C-alpha cells in the first residue's frame with residue numbers, strides 16, 4: 001500500500017498497538033533542557049527507576065542561560081538553580097550534556113541537527129513544543145509534557161495515537177528575498193493557528209525542495225504554530241549532505257546502510273492525505289505579523305488590517321484586542337511601524353544561514369538611532385564560532401548590533417533579555433503572544449533579513465528594495 | 467506509584483464549589499524544580515494570612531485559624547470532601563502533586579474538572595464521584611461528629627461510614643486496576659518490557675546506527 005512519509009515513520013516505530021489504536025511508540029532521540037526536565041528526573045528517583053537508554057538522550061541548558069558575559073555564572077537565583085539541577089541530573093544519571101561553558105552548548109533544536117544527533121528516520125522528542133523543527137530531516141519529531149519526559153526516560157517509549165495526514169504543497173521557484181520563515185508565516189496566515197490541529201503536516205513541492213535544511217528547519221519549527229505537533233519534509237540529497245560527517249552521524253558501513261534507508265523516506269506516489277493545501281510561492285511576499293497570534297500576519301507592502309471590515313464578530317473582537325495590545329491603528333502601512341528593539345535569534349532563525357542573511361543587510365550600514373537595542377544571539381556556540389570565522393560578528397558589531405552568547409534569550413525572556421512594557425520588537429522568533437518577550441512587550445515576527453533591515457532603517461522595509 | 471487498596475482516614479470538609487488549581491497550588495510555586503514538597507503550600511492563599519513565595523519557611527508564617535486544614539480536629543486527614551467542579555482552571559500537574567504530598571489519598575466530590583481528574587489517577591489520588599445529595603449528607607455528618615472517619619475500599623468500591631453503613635461508588639475498571647496495583651503509565655509500559663526489548667533487537671539489525679552513540 002502506498003504510504004505517506006508520516007505513515008512510514010510511524011510504522012517503523014510501533015512497539016505495540018491496542019485495538020483502539022493506542023500505540024506504544026519507540027523513541028530514538030530525546031533532547032532535554034533545564035525547564036521541563038527537573039520533575040521528570042525527580043520522578044525517576046522517587047520510583048527508583050533508571051533511564052532506559054542514556055545514549056539516546058542529549059541535554060543542554062538553553063532557556064535560562066545569560067547571553068552576556070558568563071564568567072560570573074547566572075545571577076538570577078531561580079534560573080541558576082534550574083541550570084544547576086540539569087547539570088546534577090545529567091551527572092547522576094549518566095546523560096551527555098553540553099553545559100553552559102561548552103562550545104557545543106546551545107538551543108536544543110539547533111544543536112540536535114548540528115551534532116547529527118537528529119537523523120532522518122528517527123523519532124525525536126523533547127519537553128518543548130518546537131521539537132517539530134527536527135522534522136526537516138525526514139524525522140518524526142514532536143514536543144511532550146513533563147510526565148511524558150519521565151515516561152520516555154524510563155521506557156524509551158511514549159503512549160500515542162496516530163494523527164491524520166496533511167500535505168502542504170508549495171509550488172514554484174522561490175523568488176528573491178523570500179525565506180523559509182516567510183513561507184511558513186504565509187502558510188499560517190492561510191490555514192490559521194488551528195489549521196493543523198490533529199494532523200502531522202508534510203511540507204512538499206518545488207519551493208520546499210529548493211529550501212536549504214536551515215530553511216526547512218525554520219518551516220518545520222513553526223508547524224506547531226499552525227496547530228500541528230509535527231511537521232516534516234522528505235529526505236533528499238541535501239538532507240544527506242547536511243548530515244554527513246557530523247559527530248553523531250553514522251560512519252563506514254553503517255553510513256551506507258543508513259543512506260539506503262533514508263532514501264526511502266518520502267511519500268509514495270498515490271499515498272492518501274486526509275487534507276491537502278496548495279500555495280504558489282510566487283504569491284508570497286516578505287511577511288510581518290501585526291497582532292498577537294502568528295496567524296495575524298500580512299506582507300510588508302500591506303497595511304495593518306481594519307477590524308471594521310471583518311464580518312465575523314469573534315474575529316473582529318480578537319483583532320481589536322490585538323490592535324490595542326500592539327498599540328497600532330488600523331490601516332497604518334506596515335512600513336510606518338517603528339520597532340524599539342530588534343532580536344535576531346531563537347530556534348526558528350539562529351543558524352548560520354540566518355546570520356549570513358542578516359549580516360548581508362547589516363553590512364556597511366548602521367543601526368538607526370531610534371533603535372534602543374539590536375541584538376544577535378547565535379543558536380549555539382558552534383554557530384557563533386563559525387559566524388566569527390566568517391567575520392559576521394564584525395559586521396554586526398560595526399553596524400551597532402550586540403553580539404551575544406547562545407541561548408533562547410529574548411524569544412521568551414526567561415533570562416535577563418526582555419522587552420519592557422510597551423516596547424516594540426522586530427523578532428525572528430516564533431511566537432508573538434501577549435507578554436511572550438516580556439510583560440507588555442509587542443512582537444512583530446519577521447525573517448532575519450527583514451529584522452536586520454528594520455534595525456538599520458528604524459522601521460519595517462521591504463528587503464527586496466534595499 | 468503507591469498501591470491503593472483500603473484506607474481509613476479522617477475526612478476534611480472543604481465547603482466550596484469550583485475550587486480551581488490556582489487555589490490548590492498558586493502559580494508562584496510552579497517555578498520549583500520538584501514535584502514533591504508542594505504539601506506545605508497546598509491551598510496557600512487560604513491557609514496562611516501572608517503572601518506565600520517559594521523558599522519561605524512555612525512553619526514561621528501566620529496561619530489562618532479559620533481555614534479547615536488548620537483546625538486541630540482535621541490534622542492528619544487523608545480524605546478530602548469537596549464540592550462540585552473541583553480542580554478547574556489551569557492543567558498544572560502540580561495540583562494533584564500538592565494534594566498527594568500533603569497526605570490526601572482520596573477526594574470525594576459531586577464532579578471534577580477533566581484534566582484534574584485524569585492527573586489525579588496518574589499520581590495515586592482516587593477522586594470519587596458521588597451524587598450531590600450524598601455529598602451534602604456527608605458534609606452534615608462530618609461537621610456533626612468530631613474525628614469523623616471513612617473507610618474506602620477500592621477493591622469493593624465501597625465507602626464505610628462510622629455507623630457501619632456503606633455507600634457504593636463507580637470507578638473505571640482500567641483505572642481501578644492501575645491504582646490497586648500501583649501502576650502509573652510508566653509502570654504499565656514497563657509491563658511490556660519484553661516487547662520493547664524485542665523491538666530494539668529487531669531495529670538494531672535494520673538500523674544499527676541508531677544505537678551507536680554513546681552506548
Ligand code: SF4
Nearest residue numbers: 130346347408411412
Ligand atoms: S528559542 Fe524560543 S521557542 Fe525555541 S526552544 Fe527556546 S524558548 Fe522555545
